[in-house]
Amino acid sequence: MYPLKHFIACIVLFVIMFPIYKFWALVVFVSGFLIDFDHYLWYIFRFKSFDLMKCYRFCACKKNVVKNMLHIFHTAEAWILIGMVGAIFYKEFEFVIFPFLFSLLVHLIMDFIYGLTHIKVHERALSFFEWMNKRKSRRYV
């Protein structure tokens, strides 16, 4: 999904959450927008290039279909880890954790809907172990 749509969703979430969380609501941009930084990490490892614009163009081009991409912050293991850390520190950091997790959830739902409507759901590994398994079996490299 294009970053602009995630950014707009974050602005909406920020406006809704600002009366309750004040400037802590800015954390929605971390989990709702900056989480897609893992696309750039994937691009760096795959193409050995730090060129952000090339990465953007590659990811935005619908002709580029890469199977078994690992976007580490979009895996089930990352969500479980984030959820566990959130549950452990919820009492002390409730003012940050709720906006963070809610924005993450909105981001993932938007990505999932985009994947379903654009038949791209199988490009990204949903689990780190799934990615490792496919990579090991050489079905997708």
Ligand SMILES: [Zn+2]
């Ligand atoms: Zn995403």
